[in-house]
Amino acid sequence: MRVPGIRNLTMGLIVLLAVAACQSRPSAVGPELRERAVQELQQVMDQQEYWVKVHAAEYKIWLDYTEGVRETFQQEEEKWEQSSPYRIGVWRVLAQSDLTSRESYVNKIIRAFEDRDGPDRVHAAETLAKLGESLANSSPEITREVLEGQVNSLYVYTLWSTLQGREPNGAGEKLPELALDSGLDEILRLQAAYALRNEGGFSEDTWERVAKSGLQEQQGSLPRVYLLSAALIHAPEEKRNDPVFEKVKEALLDLKNSPSKGERMEMAYALGKAGNPEDLPVLIDLLENKHPILPEGEQATSGMKEAINADVRAAGAFGILMLDRRQVYSLAWADWLVVVAYLAGMVGVGYYFSRKNKSEKDYYLGGGKMNPVAVGLSLFATLLSSLSYLSYPGEMVKYGPVIFSGVLIFPLVYYVVGWFLIPRFMKLRVTSAYEILEINLGVSIRVLATFFFLSLRFLWMGTIIFITVHTAILAIFGFDPSYTLILSVLLMGITIFYTTLGGLKAVVFTDVIQSGVLMGGAVLTLLVVTFSFGSVSAWFPSEWLAHWGELKVGVDARERMTIGNALLTTFVWYLASSGSDQMSIQRFLATENAQTARKTFGVSLLTTFVVQTLLGLVGLAVLAYFTAFPHFLSPGETVATHADQLFPKFIRVGLPVGISGLVAAGILAAAMSSLSSGLNSTSSVISEDLIKRFTRNYRAPKNQLGAVRNLSLFVGIFALLLSLLISKVEGNLYDVIVKVVNLFVSPLFVLFFLALFVPFATARGTFLGGIGSVAIAVAIAFFKFLGIEVLFILPVSLGVGVLLGMVFSFMDVKMLGNKETMLKRSREAAIFKASTEIDRKT
Structure with a gap:
C-alpha cells in the first residue's frame, strides 16, 4: 500500500529536525545559578538552627527540592519535641515533607492550639492556617471562643485559619479591614497583612486599597512590607500595567539594602512570586550577601549575625528558584x-x-x-x-x-x-x-x-x-x-x-x-x-x-x-x-x-x-x-x-x-487515528x-460514497459537541476514561456472549441482562455502589449482566414458555441460508 510522495514527506521531516537541532530554549536562570541557589538552601538547612532552619526547609519543600528534609526534621523532633514554640515549626515542616504522617503532625498542632494555657497557641494557629487546615472544622468550640474574644495575635491567626477549606473567596472581609485599620496595633496589622499576602484572592477594589495603603505607610512601618508584597503578588492581571503597580514594585525594590531582615526576606519572596527576570540581579545580591546586615548591640553575637544573613541568603535563593519555576517554555518555530x-x-x-x-x-x-x-x-x-x-x-x-x-x-x-x-x-x-x-x-x-x-x-x-x-x-x-x-x-x-x-x-x-x-x-x-x-x-x-x-x-x-x-x-x-x-x-x-x-x-x-x-x-x-x-x-x-x-x-x-x-x-x-476509526465504524453502524x-x-442513493461521507461528517460534529460535556466528569485522567469510555464495554459484550454461547438465551432475557449490566456499571462509576472501585466496572458489570441474562432467559423459557431461543433461531437462520444458497445455484 504505497502512497506517492511519502518518501518526500519523510525526507522533509528529517531536514526540519536537522535544522531544528540548531535551536534551543533559553532560560533566565542558568544551570550554574540554579545549582548555587539549591546548594545555599541545603547549606542553610544543614548548618543553621531553629527558625532559620525551618525557613530553609520550607523553601526546599515549596520548590520540590525535598531531599533530606524529612530525615533532618525527624532528628529535630527527637531533640526539640518539648521546646515551645520551635516544636510547632518542626511539626509544620514534617507535615509538609512526610505526607504519610501528615495527619498525626496536624493533630499535634491542633492539640497545642486547644491548650488554653499552652505557650505556643499563636504559633499553632498560624501554622494550621499555612497548612490549609481550618480550625472552624477541627476545633469549632474553641475557635468560636477565640473569635468572640479580644482582637490579638491569636485572634488574627485563628481568623485566617477559618478561611481554609472554603470556596475560593480569598481573604474574606475581615483580614483586609484588620490590615488597613490604622488605629490597630502595628503588630496585629503586620500579622493581618502577612495573612493577606498568603491568602490573596481579594477584589479589585480591595487591591487598590491595599496597594495605596502600603505606599502611604511610613518607612519602617511594620505592616508596610507585607501590604506591598500582598499588592504585588495578588495584583489582578488588568492592573499589572497600572502606575500604582509599578510604584508598589519600586517601593519593594528600595528595600534591597534595608537593615531589616524581615523586609529583605519579604521582598525576595514577593519578587520570586510575582517578579520577572529583570529582578534577578537584586536576588543574586541577596544570595551572595553583597550587603550583609550588621546588627549592633551587646546581644549581637557572631552567631546571631550569621543566622540573620543566612535567613536573607536563603530567601534570595528561594526568589531565584521561584522565578525559575515561573519560566514559560514554548515550542520553537521548527516544532510548529x-x-x-x-x-x-x-x-x-x-x-x-x-x-x-x-x-x-x-x-x-x-x-x-x-x-x-x-x-x-x-x-x-x-x-x-x-x-x-x-x-x-x-x-x-x-x-x-x-x-x-x-x-x-x-x-x-x-x-x-x-x-x-x-x-x-x-x-x-x-x-x-x-x-x-x-x-x-x-x-x-x-x-x-x-x-x-x-x-x-x-x-x-x-x-x-x-x-x-x-x-x-x-x-x-x-x-x-x-x-x-x-x-x-x-x-x-x-x-x-x-x-x-x-x-x-x-x-x-x-x-x-x-x-x-x-x-x-x-x-x-x-x-x-x-x-x-x-x-x-x-x-x-x-x-x-x-x-x-x-x-x-x-x-x-x-x-x-x-x-x-x-x-x-x-x-x-x-x-x-x-x-x-x-x-x-x-x-x-x-x-x-x-x-x-x-x-x-x-x-x-x-x-x-x-x-x-x-x-x-x-x-x-x-x-x-x-x-x-x-x-x-x-x-x-x-x-x-x-x-x-x-x-x-x-x-x-x-x-x-x-x-x-x-x-x-x-x-x-x-x-x-482513534477518531478516524470511530467515525468510520460508527457511521457504518448507523x-x-x-x-x-x-x-x-429504503433506496440506496445514487452517490453511495457521498451519502456515507455525509454521515461521517454528522458523527464527527455530534462527538465534538459531546466533548464539551466531558469536563463535568470528576476524577483524574485515568478515572475519567474508565468512568466514561468503559461504561458500555461490558454491557455490549453481554449481548454477544448470550447470543453466541448460551443456547437457551431469549431476546427478553438478554435485553434485561444488558440493561442490568448498564445499571450496575453506572452505579459503580458514579455512586460507588457497595464501595466497589471504579476500575472494577468491567468485570462486575459483565458478570452481573451475563448472570441476569441467563436467569431471565431460563425463566422466560421455563415459566413463560418462550420457544424463541438463540439455538432455535440460529438453526432456522442456517437452514434458510442453506436453502437460499441451493436456490441460487440452481
Whole structure:
C-alpha cells in the first residue's frame, strides 16, 4: 500500500529536525545559578538552627527540592519535641515533607492550639492556617471562643485559619479591614497583612486599597512590607500595567539594602512570586550577601549575625528558584513546522485514497482484502488512542506499575479471542457485527446493541477530543484555555476531512504511520532522559516508591488496583472489546479468513505489549526527570498532584527542539487515528443498523460514497459537541476514561456472549441482562455502589449482566414458555441460508 510522495514527506521531516537541532530554549536562570541557589538552601538547612532552619526547609519543600528534609526534621523532633514554640515549626515542616504522617503532625498542632494555657497557641494557629487546615472544622468550640474574644495575635491567626477549606473567596472581609485599620496595633496589622499576602484572592477594589495603603505607610512601618508584597503578588492581571503597580514594585525594590531582615526576606519572596527576570540581579545580591546586615548591640553575637544573613541568603535563593519555576517554555518555530507538515501529510493521504474507493464496501471494509499486518497495526492504534498514550505514563507516575502487570494475561486473551470469537465472526461475513445479534436473538437485541455501541463510541470520541485538547494541546503548545473550542473543532475537522475522503484504507494507512510515531516518541523520551542522567539505572527506581501505596497481589473489588485486579480487568476489557466492538470486528472482517484475522489480532496484542511497556517506562522516566529537575514544574505543581501533565510537559521542556514537535504530532496522530476509526465504524453502524434497517422503502442513493461521507461528517460534529460535556466528569485522567469510555464495554459484550454461547438465551432475557449490566456499571462509576472501585466496572458489570441474562432467559423459557431461543433461531437462520444458497445455484 504505497502512497506517492511519502518518501518526500519523510525526507522533509528529517531536514526540519536537522535544522531544528540548531535551536534551543533559553532560560533566565542558568544551570550554574540554579545549582548555587539549591546548594545555599541545603547549606542553610544543614548548618543553621531553629527558625532559620525551618525557613530553609520550607523553601526546599515549596520548590520540590525535598531531599533530606524529612530525615533532618525527624532528628529535630527527637531533640526539640518539648521546646515551645520551635516544636510547632518542626511539626509544620514534617507535615509538609512526610505526607504519610501528615495527619498525626496536624493533630499535634491542633492539640497545642486547644491548650488554653499552652505557650505556643499563636504559633499553632498560624501554622494550621499555612497548612490549609481550618480550625472552624477541627476545633469549632474553641475557635468560636477565640473569635468572640479580644482582637490579638491569636485572634488574627485563628481568623485566617477559618478561611481554609472554603470556596475560593480569598481573604474574606475581615483580614483586609484588620490590615488597613490604622488605629490597630502595628503588630496585629503586620500579622493581618502577612495573612493577606498568603491568602490573596481579594477584589479589585480591595487591591487598590491595599496597594495605596502600603505606599502611604511610613518607612519602617511594620505592616508596610507585607501590604506591598500582598499588592504585588495578588495584583489582578488588568492592573499589572497600572502606575500604582509599578510604584508598589519600586517601593519593594528600595528595600534591597534595608537593615531589616524581615523586609529583605519579604521582598525576595514577593519578587520570586510575582517578579520577572529583570529582578534577578537584586536576588543574586541577596544570595551572595553583597550587603550583609550588621546588627549592633551587646546581644549581637557572631552567631546571631550569621543566622540573620543566612535567613536573607536563603530567601534570595528561594526568589531565584521561584522565578525559575515561573519560566514559560514554548515550542520553537521548527516544532510548529513539523506538526504542520505532519497534518498536511494526513490530509494528503485522505485525498489519495479517495480516488481508490469505488463502492460502499471499499469505503467501510477496504475491499475485504487488506494486509493483515497493516490492519493489526491499525487495530492497535485504534485501541491504544491518545487516551492511553497520555494516561498510562500518568498512571505509572501516581500509582506505580501495577496496572501494567495486566499484559501478563495477553497469551490467554489471544487464545480465547483467536480460537473462540474470531472463527464465529468470520463464518458470518456481515457488514455490521450487530447483524449477528438479529440472526440469533431478533431485532430488539440488535437495536439495543446499536444503542450501546453508539453511546460507547460517541462518549469515547468526545473524551478523546476533550483530553487531547485539555491535557496535551494546551500543555504542549501553550494555547490559552479560551481557545479550547476552536482547537477541538480544528482537531476534529482535519480528522473528518481525511477520513470521509479515504474510508477504511485511509484510516489503516495513517494508523500504520501513527503507530510508528507513537512508539518513536516513547523511545525518544527514554533516550533523552537516559542521556540526562547518564544511564538507565540512574533514573530507574531501585525500590517501591512510598506514594504508590502498598503493593497487593490478590483480587479485591474495593481496592483501586492490585495485580489480580489488573489481570482480570485487562482480560475482560480485551475479551469484551474484541467480541462486541464494531471497530474490532470490522478489522477482522477486512481480512480474508480466520487465520489472517487471528494474525491481525496477534499483531495488535504484540504491538500493544511493546508500547504499554514503553509507556510504563516513560512514566518512570518523566517521574525521575521532574523529581531531579523540579524547576520545570510550575509553582504549585508536584509529581504526585500533576502526574497526568508530566509527559506533555516533558515534551515541551525536556525534548530537543524539533523532536518536541514530532512527539506532539504523535499525540495528535494517536487522537486522529482513534477518531478516524470511530467515525468510520460508527457511521457504518448507523447506516447498516438504523437507516437501512428501519427506513421504509429504503433506496440506496445514487452517490453511495457521498451519502456515507455525509454521515461521517454528522458523527464527527455530534462527538465534538459531546466533548464539551466531558469536563463535568470528576476524577483524574485515568478515572475519567474508565468512568466514561468503559461504561458500555461490558454491557455490549453481554449481548454477544448470550447470543453466541448460551443456547437457551431469549431476546427478553438478554435485553434485561444488558440493561442490568448498564445499571450496575453506572452505579459503580458514579455512586460507588457497595464501595466497589471504579476500575472494577468491567468485570462486575459483565458478570452481573451475563448472570441476569441467563436467569431471565431460563425463566422466560421455563415459566413463560418462550420457544424463541438463540439455538432455535440460529438453526432456522442456517437452514434458510442453506436453502437460499441451493436456490441460487440452481
